[in-house]
Amino acid sequence: xxxxxxxxxxxxxxxxxxxxxxxxxxxxxxxxxxxxxxxxxxxxxxxxxxxxxxxxxxxxxxxxxxxxxxxxxxxxxxxxxxxxxxxxxxxxxxxxxxxxxxxxxxxxxxxxxxxxxxxxxxxxxxxxxxxxxxxxxxxxxxxxxxxxxxxxxxxxxxxxxxxxxxxxxxxxxxxxxxxxxxxxxxxxxxxxxxxxxxxxxxxxxxxxxxxxxxxxxxxxxxxxxxxxxxxxxxxxxxxxxxxxxxxxxxxxxxxxxxxxxxxxxxxxxxxxxxxxxxxxxxxxxxxxxxxxxxxxxxxxxxxxxxxxxxxxxxxxxxxxxxxxxxxxxxxxxxxxx
Amino acid sequence: xxxxxxxxxxxxxxxxxxxxxxxxxxxxxxxxxxxxxxxxxxxxxxxxxxxxxxxxxxxxxxxxxxxxxxxxxxxxxxxxxxxxxxxxxxxxxxxxxxxxxxxxxxxxxxxxxxxxxxxxxxxxxxxxxxxxxxxxxxxxxxxxxxxxxxxxxxxxxxxxxxxxxxxxxxxxxxxxxxxxxxxxxxxxxxxxxxxxxxxxxxxxxxxxxxxxxxxxxxxxxxxxxxxxxxxxxxxxxxxxxxxxxxxxxxxxxxxxxxxxxxxxxxxxxxxxxxxxxxxxxxxxxxx
Numbered sequence: 157x158x159x160x161x162x163x164x165x166x167x168x169x170x171x172x173x174x175x176x177x178x179x180x181x182x183x184x185x186x187x188x189x190x191x192x193x194x195x196x197x198x199x200x201x202x203x204x205x206x207x208x209x210x211x212x213x214x215x216x217x218x219x220x221x222x223x224x225x226x227x228x229x230x231x232x233x234x235x236x237x238x239x240x241x242x243x244x245x246x247x248x249x250x251x252x253x254x255x256x257x258x259x260x261x262x263x264x265x266x267x268x269x270x271x272x273x274x275x276x277x278x279x280x281x282x283x284x285x286x287x288x289x290x291x292x293x294x295x296x297x298x299x300x301x302x303x304x305x306x307x308x309x310x311x312x313x314x315x316x317x318x319x320x321x322x323x324x325x326x327x328x329x330x331x332x333x334x335x336x337x338x339x340x341x342x343x344x345x346x347x348x349x350x351x352x353x354x355x356x357x358x359x360x361x362x363x364x365x366x367x368x369x370x371x372x373x374x375x376x377x378x379x380x381x382x383x384x385x386x387x388x389x390x391x392x393x394x395x396x397x398x399x400x401x402x403x404x405x406x407x408x409x410x411x412x413x414x415x416x417x418x419x420x421x422x423x424x425x426x427x428x429x430x431x432x433x434x435x436x437x438x439x440x441x442x443x444x445x446x447x448x449x450x451x452x453x454x455x456x457x458x459x460x461x462x463x464x465x466x467x468x469x470x471x472x473x474x475x476x477x478x479x480x481x482x483x484x485x486x487x488x489x490x491x492x493x
Numbered sequence: 494x495x496x497x498x499x500x501x502x503x504x505x506x507x508x509x510x511x512x513x514x515x516x517x518x519x520x521x522x523x524x525x526x527x528x529x530x531x532x533x534x535x536x537x538x539x540x541x542x543x544x545x546x547x548x549x550x551x552x553x554x555x556x557x558x559x560x561x562x563x564x565x566x567x568x569x570x571x572x573x574x575x576x577x578x579x580x581x582x583x584x585x586x587x588x589x590x591x592x593x594x595x596x597x598x599x600x601x602x603x604x605x606x607x608x609x610x611x612x613x614x615x616x617x618x619x620x621x622x623x624x625x626x627x628x629x630x631x632x633x634x635x636x637x638x639x640x641x642x643x644x645x646x647x648x649x650x651x652x653x654x655x656x657x658x659x660x661x662x663x664x665x666x667x668x669x670x671x672x673x674x675x676x677x678x679x680x681x682x683x684x685x686x687x688x689x690x691x692x693x694x695x696x697x698x699x700x701x702x703x704x705x706x707x708x709x710x711x712x713x714x715x716x717x718x719x720x721x722x723x724x725x726x727x728x729x730x731x732x733x734x735x736x737x738x739x740x741x742x743x744x745x746x747x748x749x750x751x752x753x754x755x756x757x758x759x760x761x762x763x764x765x766x767x768x769x770x771x772x773x774x775x776x777x778x779x780x
Contacts, residue, residue, distance in 0.1 A: 157596050164575075164587040179564040189575075194568075198588035199581075201567075203574030220567065240573035402598075428598060437598035442591060469591065480598035 160198035162468035164191045169462025171449045175220045178453040186210035206242045217261035226252025232266045236287040244291040249274045258315035276305025299335040312376045313359035321350030352393040365394035389423040393449045399456030401431040408446030700754040701747040701776040708767030709739045724753025
């Protein structure tokens with residue numbers, strides 16, 4: 157496996173995303189610029205300029221026409237993917253930590269940071285899927301998180317629910333129409349921030365990662381913890397791989413502590429766990445800083461990771477990855493033949 | 494006239510010097526090879542100011558892939574932003590290929606790598622310690638040397654003679670030093686009583702030859718082949734450098750029989766092998 161190293165950013169990466177076809181990767185970093193890359197060869201398609209502060213998050217709609225980004229300049233911006241043109245800017249009182257399109261691309265949610273008298277909130281906007289069309293100024297829904305601020309959020313299947321992960325390690329399910337709290341459970345340890353929430357392809361379950369060094373697989377309907385993956389380092393990101401039943405976890409000690417230890421001790425590796433057996437099956441080295449985000453190709457043929465070191469590493473899996481099976485899996489595969 | 498010419502030449506030479514700006518680098522050069530590969534020569538300046546020439550040989554292969562029309566359309570999009578106007582294909586300033594990573598999922602992953610880590614740690618420790626055998630200069634402890642029983646430490650006088658020179662060493666209280674190490678006790682008078690350490694490595698050193706000036710590309714098998722002409726060779730040891738894997742230039746060959754060894758010593762001393770003339774002698778006795 158020869159990773160492709162993307163060095164278009166000057167500062168730490170904060171999020172990387174594949175589009176629905178998996179041919180384009182979007183990356184955002186603290187250097188204010190969004191980059192779009194072809195995943196096959198690492199060629200940079202273009203950059204999106206306009207943000208005035210560090211970027212925290214990016215998402216692309218299912219048809220790869222619109223791109224949303226949010227950052228520390230207290231704006232949420234909508235871009236045309238094809239041309240890099242800025243279509244719309246929404247201003248907020250505080251930073252935007254997470255954006256996500258609904259599966260059909262007609263809604264956009266933004267998680268607003270809690271700061272200086274402003275409560276953390278999740279804002280939902282109706283988006284006009286036509287890049288030429290007019291975008292609304294007003295949000296369609298606003299969910300205020302008065303107990304513990306939301307750090308991550310996303311739309312469930314059919315945009316029926318909004319699932320949010322909080323700073324205190326809990327996960328909440330909201331009705332996506334009314335904003336009403338339906339369910340709240342403590343998934344991770346108390347006061348351990350949830351750092352990432354990524355969906356399974358059908359969005360009936362998701363994975364959360366936390367600073368408590370674990371990642372959990374949670375069902376959307378019951379908010380039941382299905383699986384738990386325990387590591388030895390605080391996690392920044394977790395992703396579910398299609399095709400093979402694995403999960404990829406990324407983390408490493410906090411960026412501020414990095415200089416005190418060697419790269420070997422820093423645990424800056426992408427960890428692969430078997431999704432069902434919850435056992436670690438391998439690691440991929442490469443970054444020399446913590447991994448801030450891991451994203452999986454929607455077709456399961458590769459993954460990319462964005463690190464604190466400012467690099468995106470794009471990996472295309474080779475044969476051993478697809479061939480690996482546990483003994484029981486192999487027996488089952490043979491029995492079904 | 495001559496001086497004028499001289500003048501002219503000097504200005505030319507000075508101009509030449511001016512043109513040779515240390516910062517200016519030759520442009521990138523792409524040579525198409527006959528076998529379909531391309532050689533790309535690029536120049537760069539290292540941090541310490543030295544010019545570095547990088548020669549890369551690449552083969553371009555066209556991989557045809559059938560993709561979703563939407564994906565095909567994405568490929569046609571013109572570049573924008575910082576990439577505007579750049580040619581098609583990955584740019585070297587933003588995209589590079591990292592070194593190969595072997596990723597092979599394994600069921601009980603943890604146990605395997607932990608062991609490896611331990612081993613690496615041990616190795617690292619050894620590297621720092623700079624171990625050198627006093628007998629054969631190999632990179633192992635003297636006690637682990639395969640020749641500790643057959644060989645004297647390199648550069649030491651033959652121990653047997655030393656002992657003969659000090660006849661008093663056997664009796665206590667005489668001479669300068671009263672302590673006699675166990676292995677020397679009783680050497681002078683009659684049967685040896687001192688215990689010999691490392692007895693399990695005891696070998697018939699009488700039939701061991703020390704071969705020096707061996708080519709660094711020599712292999713143990715070559716030596717074995719050469720020496721087995723004279724009799725049954727029980728053991729061949731070719732000292733090799735741990736890092737490079739090349740021979741260090743000396744070897745030990747043990748024969749089953751001393752007469753064979755003597756014959757080999759006589760015949761092989763001065764034998765030309767691998768552009769070098771072998772020097773063969775009987776190995777010295779270790780203490």
